[in-house]
Amino acid sequence: MAMNQIPGHNIYIGGIFCLKNKAALARADITHVLSVLRLNPVEETFASYQHLSIAVDDVDDENLLEHFPAAVRFIQAGLDGGGGVLVHCAMGKSRSAAVCIAYLLHQQPGALTPQSALEGLRQSRPLCEPNDGFMKQLALYHEMGCPDDVTDNPVYQRWLYHRDVEESVACGRAPEMRSVRFEDELPVQPKENNTGRSVEIKCRKCRRTLATSSFIINHEPNQPNHAKVQSGTECAHVFLHPLKWMRPSLFPSAAENGSDPDADSTYDEYSADAPLSGRLTCPNSGCGANVGKFAWQGMQCSCGGWVVPALGLAKARVDIASQINRATRGPAGPAALGIRLPPGMRPPATEDPNSGRGNL
Structure with a gap:
């Protein structure tokens, strides 16, 4: 299947077979190729390009989130150099789409959401559909503010902790103590809510x-x-x-x-x-x-x-x-926005002390 250009960007998305169409790659002035799949690359295939490989499978529990910052940097480097960037996986449907969405979110974190970015991709490539796990990871990336490094972010660390718990429970055992995040031992303590x-x-x-x-x-x-x-x-x-x-x-x-x-x-x-x-x-x-x-x-x-x-x-x-x-x-x-307490812990509404009521 042919590769498709993301609207407004010199970024193309496609499957692995588009690498064989050298004429199309030349017309698009592709200088950087980002492979988002597990493969044994043939050196000749990528000899003419800057190449980055992210070895992941298209499954819900694959950790693609940790690779978003590196992928964004690679794509930006290609664009800054004046060339075109090809992002591909096996079919150009899930993994490559998720990485492209991550780039778009990083560029416009306040204007886009994972879903709206996906709709933008589908304008040129309707089959784009990251798996549910990748969409959740994109939501976390967006929640973090699309940082240049996710590994030290508390949101990412808590997500890893929950993954470890789920894997342990699936095996019928409690998680290892070293994988549990004891929140009051962390170097950066969670902030109190700002409701006063x-x-x-x-x-x-x-x-x-x-x-x-x-x-x-x-x-x-x-x-x-x-x-x-x-x-x-x-x-x-x-x-x-x-x-x-x-x-x-x-x-x-x-x-x-x-x-x-x-x-x-x-x-x-x-x-x-x-x-x-x-x-x-x-x-x-x-x-x-x-x-x-x-x-x-x-x-x-x-x-x-x-x-x-x-x-x-x-x-x-x-x-x-x-x-x-x-x-x-x-x-x-x-x-004010802040922590939302569970039912039964929410305080009753209070009157404005400056309203004058109760002073008669």
């Missing part, structure tokens, strides 16, 4: 602080017509990212071997018998109360929504305090 309101969660029995707003995972309730869930049912748990105090509950064998849950993790331990699910206990050695539960395979909240993996604090066993930080509270107040 913070949340602190404490053990109800001993008052030990367990989490703050930064580590809460939002989840959406299931559809109201779910047969087993009544509409408006309040969440019974607050779901969190993994925190270092959870390590003895998640990996009991490591704790028994003397690992300090408050020490920085070296991520080199592995517990073959780590449970897939179990209880979360208060890290206070003098308390040890059951404060929630975890399930690497996921858990359905009482509101009907699913959280995977699930590490939840039971609301009946913790105290949740909401405080207003007036130093950061802007004119939008609690309605």
Whole structure:
């Protein structure tokens, strides 16, 4: 099948057989060729071009995201040199389309979305259709702001962590401790929300602080017509990212071997018998109360929504305090964009103190 030019760019997309059409490549002034597939390249085929090979398969769980920055740089180098760039895979449908979308997003991150960029590709090549996994990775790339390096980005690192968990659960075991992201041990801590309101969660029995707003995972309730869930049912748990105090509950064998849950993790331990699910206990050695539960395979909240993996604090066993930080509270107040708390943790609407109501 012939190669097709992306509208407005000197970039062409096609399958592997378009490499045999030397006349078409010459007419398009192709100087750079980007191969997005696993192949044993014949040196003569690419002898006249600058060539970059990205060895990936067209499957949902392939990590193409890590290659987007290098691909974007290569394409830009070709265009800056005044030539044309050919991006190809086997059929010119999924892998090559995903890389071209990544380039377009990098050029116009505020104007395009993965879906709108795909629609632009289809104007010249209707068969373009990246697989679902690649489209999700493009959405993550766009969410990150299309950076020049993704490896140190927290969004990318969390995505890798979830992939490791999914692979482990698929094999019927808990993930390795070295692959778990204990969020409060990271060099860059998550920022508090900018609503001017913070949340602190404490053990109800001993008052030990367990989490703050930064580590809460939002989840959406299931559809109201779910047969087993009544509409408006309040969440019974607050779901969190993994925190270092959870390590003895998640990996009991490591704790028994003397690992300090408050020490920085070296991520080199592995517990073959780590449970897939179990209880979360208060890290206070003098308390040890059951404060929630975890399930690497996921858990359905009482509101009907699913959280995977699930590490939840039971609301009946913790105290949740909401405080207003007036130093950061802007004119939008609690309605400003920021973390969206699960149902049952959202504060009631308050009247404007400057409205004059209640002063009579």
